[in-house]
Amino acid sequence: MDTTTKRPSPARARLIDAATRLFYEEGIHAVGVDRILEEAEVTRATLYKQFGGKENLVLAYLRGEDEMLRGMFAEAGAAVARPAELMDAVVEGIAGDIRLRHTRGCPFINAAAEYPDASGAVRRLIDEHREWFRSTLQEVATAAGLERPAEVAASLVLLRDAALVGGYLDGDERVTPAFTRTAGAVIDAHRGR
Incomplete structure (x- = not known):
């Protein structure tokens, strides 16, 4: 039995890193394969060997975003003792994301705008991410102990979507306090009496 661990290819990692930065900063369709290859310092053959084409690289980029957000949730859950504290940590985490990481909007919303075919692989991955996010918020x-947890989750997803887009358009100084205040009001409105 082989007990060695397969290490990810450095070239693959460079491709994903370059694609993540370029796709998020400039848009997926605006960034050509040649630009990614130049940034990652790899050959076209390497891209096709690792991903088979640009769309699979797009999927890898979005999976990386999904994994990062799932990791943030896991860390927040491990850092708090009570479920009510986790709800506050989620709101703080989203506010921090608007302020520090996703300053150009939501990568999933941005990608969905570029991939309108709802049955395509990119949109299916986006739908899976959004369903995970919504169901996690509901949990x-x-x-x-919030009343109508599905409504709370739906409201927080909507508020996050709006805040990420608004943060990009209007700046986090304006949007983050409004998001935090509104999310807090949603949560408070659903606390048991």
């Missing part, structure tokens, strides 16, 4: 709201 957190349920554990925190």
Whole structure:
């Protein structure tokens, strides 16, 4: 039995890193394969060997974003003792994301705008991410004892979407306090009496 661990290819990692930065900063369709190859310092053959084409690289980029957000949730869950504290940590985490990481909008919304075919692989991955996000928020709201947790989750997804887009357009100084205040009001409105 082979007990060695397969290490990810450095070229693959450079391709994903370059694509992540370029796709998020400039748009997926605006960035050509040649630009990614130049930034990653790899050959076209390497791109096709690793991903088979640009769309699979787009999927790898979005999977990386999904994994990062899932990791943030896991860290937040490990850092708090009570479910109600996790609800507050989620709101703080989203506010921090608007301020520090996703300053050009939501990568999933941005990608969805560029891939309108709802049955395509990119949109299916986006739908899976959004369903995970919504169901995770509902689980957190349920554990925190909030009334109508599905409504809380739907409201927080909507508020996050708006805040990420608004943060890009209007700046986080304006949007983050409004998001935090509105998300807090949603949560408070659903606390048991």
